[in-house]
Amino acid sequence: MSKQTKQKIAQIFKQQVEQKGFEHVSVAQLMHQAQMRRQSFYDHFEDKYDLLTWTLKTMMQDDIENNLDYLPWQEIITLVFFDIQENANFYRSILQSQTEVDVVKELAWHFQVLLLHVLKQKGFVKEAKAYDLIETYSLGLTYTMTNALFSPSAKEYDELAQKVINALEFALRT
Template identity: 50%
Template sequence: MSECLKLHIAQVFKDEVAKEGFSHVSIAKVMKKTGIRRQTFYESFKDKYDLLEYTIRSMMENDIESNIGYLDWEGIIFLVFYGIELNKKFYKSVYESQTEVDVVGEISRHIAVLLKKIIEEEGLAYDQKAHDFVDTFCLGLTYTMIDNLFRPQPLEYDVIASKVDNALHFTLNI
């Protein structure tokens, strides 16, 4: 299956989850909406959870890895927070409706790519201490994003992104 077709399936899946909730979305429903046969789906994805993992991964790659080299890291962080806010119904549903896919871990792994790049660009050694910092910071950052989705009055994405930028500037002395 082509990457374009997989992305199309992921988009329909994301939209359906945001509208109906993760537990109410079936592969049959997604295939009907895309006009694709079930067999075509199973050529690329094992099940609904595999599709969920792919969907989150492709969204994060689009916001983070695809922009490294084009945007400064501050801009990428704002983009990530904007993407989470834009897709908050999707993220809320998959976070609270299932445990098979580690939503926080998946997001955190992509943010770690950006932080590692920042550390290397600043000429700092990416040693065990840096690795531990990146792992811990990314998990904390991701939990902060997810927590904000469930607040009665969530902070705007740019407010949280600014706090993250400030924390990184302070911590890395940049």
């Protein structure tokens, strides 16, 4: 299956999750909507949890890893917060209705890639404490982002992103 086909299935998956909720999306419905054979799905994904993992990974790679050499890290963080807000119904559904895929861990892993990039630029790569910062900060950043999805008085994505950027800039002061 080509990457385009996987992306088509993932896009339909995201739409269905937003509309119906994760627990009400089936492979049969997805493939009917995609106008593809059901077996095509199973040729490349084990189940909808595998599709969820691939979808999250692809979304984060598009926002983070694909922009490391093109955008300042602050803009990447803002972009991710924007995309989370734009796909809020999708994220709320997958965070509330399934536990098989650790969404926070998956998102945090991609933030670790970003933070490692930032620390390399700052010359902190060989310091063990820098790696502790990466792991801890990535989880905190991800919880800040995902908790905002459920807050009745949630801040806008740019306010949250700026809070995260300010905290990281403070931590990196030397």
